[in-house]
Amino acid sequence: MSALLLSTYPLKAATIGVLALIVANWMSDPHNALIWSIALITAGVGIFVGMTLGRCAGTRGKTIRASLFGAALIIAASLALVLIKQLGLASAGITERANGVMMGVVLIITGNYLPKTVRSLTAQRCDPARRQMVERLSGWALVLAGFVSAAASAFAPVTMAEPLSIGAGLSALLVIIILHFWLMRTARDTQTPS
Amino acid sequence: MSTVFKALSDPTRRRVLEMLRRGPMSAGDLAAEFDVSKPTMSAHFAVLREADLVASEKVGKSVIYQLKLSVLEDALLGFAQAFGMTVKSGAPDPTPSNDKEVSDP
Numbered sequence: 001m002s003a004l005l006l007s008t009y010p011l012k013a014a015t016i017g018v019l020a021l022i023v024a025n026w027m028s029d030p031h032n033a034l035i036w037s038i039a040l041i042t043a044g045v046g047i048f049v050g051m052t053l054g055r056c057a058g059t060r061g062k063t064i065r066a067s068l069f070g071a072a073l074i075i076a077a078s079l080a081l082v083l084i085k086q087l088g089l090a091s092a093g094i095t096e097r098a099n100g101v102m103m104g105v106v107l108i109i110t111g112n113y114l115p116k117t118v119r120s121l122t123a124q125r126c127d128p129a130r131r132q133m134v135e136r137l138s139g140w141a142l143v144l145a146g147f148v149s150a151a152a153s154a155f156a157p158v159t160m161a162e163p164l165s166i167g168a169g170l171s172a173l174l175v176i177i178i179l180h181f182w183l184m185r186t187a188r189d190t191q192t193p194s
Numbered sequence: 195m196s197t198v199f200k201a202l203s204d205p206t207r208r209r210v211l212e213m214l215r216r217g218p219m220s221a222g223d224l225a226a227e228f229d230v231s232k233p234t235m236s237a238h239f240a241v242l243r244e245a246d247l248v249a250s251e252k253v254g255k256s257v258i259y260q261l262k263l264s265v266l267e268d269a270l271l272g273f274a275q276a277f278g279m280t281v282k283s284g285a286p287d288p289t290p291s292n293d294k295e296v297s298d299p
Contacts, residue, residue, distance in 0.1 A: 112265045118249045121218060121258055129217025132261055136215075139265045 014072035021079035028086040100153025111142025145172035201245035218260035
């Protein structure tokens, strides 16, 4: 199952899905033809670059393909929500809530795997213990922001959902920026000869 | 995921992960903290590596271990520490938790 997921087929299927959804959106919303044509060109360029990078062999290629597949799924889900709204299958409030929940889930998944990305100890310029702590706290900040964002989008009143989601995301971003500034500063201090 | 639960079910391995939370450590420094033989400690490290909870790297003559926990695995470790999670059924654990092996003379 995992071998199939890391092959090129899911990525190809997801990119075809993205292209089909852009065309469907264009057809249902012909007044914004310029926007959809730009989206189609951007997607085409992205797919070309992605397919070129995704041909890499070994673990690097698998990682790139998995990341591109994830990105294609997020774009496809957003396009599907826009299409659902265009076709009047769901109200604007529901699609906005679904979009917020999806963004929360993306934050949770990204934050969950952030501390798992280890670097070679010999290649690190800063204290490995501090880097580990910073990545761990950054991961927790993103996961908590994702939970708050998803919960707010799903359950909070419409007027409160967006500010809560944005506030949670920005708070996590601020924590990550402060932690990385601290890490960079300690790295510079340790490199400076006394 | 079962390999993660198996790895977290042993108190020695949980303590190794707790120690690695402070930063990367050499295999020798980690082993020095436990009253176990080298083969037993190596088996514990192998279980942790198999579960993808630690990464090892050879630096000079020593092997350095560093933590490789996702947020979910980190939370599971905290949960296991708090409630003393142990494996009670299924296949026997190849590495005994009451590590009192006697090293070869």
